[in-house]
Amino acid sequence: xxxxxxxxxxxxVSVGAFSQGKYISKxxxxxxxxxxPMEDILGESNEAVTILNGETGxxxxxxxxxxxxxxxxxxxxxxxxxxxESTKFPKAKxxxxxxxxxxxxxxxxxxxxxxxxTLSIHGVDKTIALPIKLGMENGKLIGTTKFKVTPEDYGxxxxxxxxxxxxxxxxxxxxxxxxxxxx
Amino acid sequence: MxxxxxxxxxxxxxxxxxxxxxxxxxxxxxDISKINTDFKVEASNLIDEFQKNENTATTKYSEKVxxxxxxxxxxxKLENGTEVLVLEDEMQGISCQLDSTWAKSNSxxxxxxxxxxxxxxxxxxxxxxxxxxxxxxxxxK
Numbered sequence: 568x569x570x571x572x573x574x575x576x577x578x579x580v581s582v583g584a585f586s587q588g589k590y591i592s593k594x595x596x597x598x599x600x601x602x603x604p605m606e607d608i609l610g611e612s613n614e615a616v617t618i619l620n621g622e623t624g625x626x627x628x629x630x631x632x633x634x635x636x637x638x639x640x641x642x643x644x645x646x647x648x649x650x651x652e653s654t655k656f657p658k659a660k661x662x663x664x665x666x667x668x669x670x671x672x673x674x675x676x677x678x679x680x681x682x683x684x685t686l687s688i689h690g691v692d693k694t695i696a697l698p699i700k701l702g703m704e705n706g707k708l709i710g711t712t713k714f715k716v717t718p719e720d721y722g723x724x725x726x727x728x729x730x731x732x733x734x735x736x737x738x739x740x741x742x743x744x745x746x747x748x749x750x
Numbered sequence: 751m752x753x754x755x756x757x758x759x760x761x762x763x764x765x766x767x768x769x770x771x772x773x774x775x776x777x778x779x780x781d782i783s784k785i786n787t788d789f790k791v792e793a794s795n796l797i798d799e800f801q802k803n804e805n806t807a808t809t810k811y812s813e814k815v816x817x818x819x820x821x822x823x824x825x826x827k828l829e830n831g832t833e834v835l836v837l838e839d840e841m842q843g844i845s846c847q848l849d850s851t852w853a854k855s856n857s858x859x860x861x862x863x864x865x866x867x868x869x870x871x872x873x874x875x876x877x878x879x880x881x882x883x884x885x886x887x888x889x890x891k
Contacts, residue, residue, distance in 0.1 A: 616879040640777045
C-alpha cells in the first residue's frame, strides 16, 4: 500500500514537472538599435523572460528596462531616467498568440509565423503583429524576431536637441532559446 | 588688458565645461568590486520579500548594490559567453550575470564553483521577472 502511494506521488511529481507543455527562456536576448549618421546606439539585455504555451500557442515576453546595457554609462542613465522612466515603468511586456498554431510548429524546422498581441512599453499598450521565426534549430526550440518601434508611439518624447542623434524608429531584435518548463 | 582678462576667463570656463562634459560622456560603467554595498541580505529572505510584495521590494532594491549569501543551484554560460550563477531555486531564485571583465580574470575560480555550495555574491539588483535579476555581479566568497 505504501509502495503504491509512493509510486502515485512519484507519478504526480513527474507529470507536474512538465507543466502542460509550457516552454520557457529565462535568459532571452533583446536589443534595440538606433542608427543615425550622428551616432549608433545599441542597448542589449540577456535577462528577458519568455514563456510559450505549447498547447495554445500563446507567448508572453517581459524585459526589465534596467537590464539594458549600453556602451557608455551615460547612455544607460539617459535611457532609464529620461526616456523609459524605468522606476515608473520597470518592464516592457508583450503577450500574443501565434496565428494558426499547431503543435507541430514546435517540432519542425523554424518557419516564420505571425503573432498578434499587445506590446506594452513605457506604460502604453499597442496592438501589433510580429513576424516571428519559430521552430527547431540545431536540436533547440528557438524563437527570433526583428521589428521596428517608434518611441513617440509609446509616449516617449525625445528633446529636439538630441533628435538628430536618435533614429525615428528603433530596431528591436529578440532571440529566445526555449526549454521545457519545470516547476 | 581688460579684454585679455575676459578672454582668459571665457577660455577657462569653456575648457572646464568641455572637460566636465567629456568626463560625463565617457564615464565608465560602475566597477562592482569597488562600489559600496547598500544591502547585505540572505538569498532566501530576498526572494521572500520579492514574492510577498514585488513593488515594495523593487522600489527598495532596484539599482542598489547587494551582497547576497545563498546556495548555488545552477551555473551556465550564455551564447555570448556571459556566465550566469543561479542561487536558491533554479526557476524562481536569484539569477546573477557575472561582470564580463571580472569573469575573464577569475575564470579558474568560476570553474571551481560547484552547485550545492554556499556562495556570496555582490551585484546590482535589477528587479523581478519570475526570479530576481542581478547584474553585473561578482563572486566575493
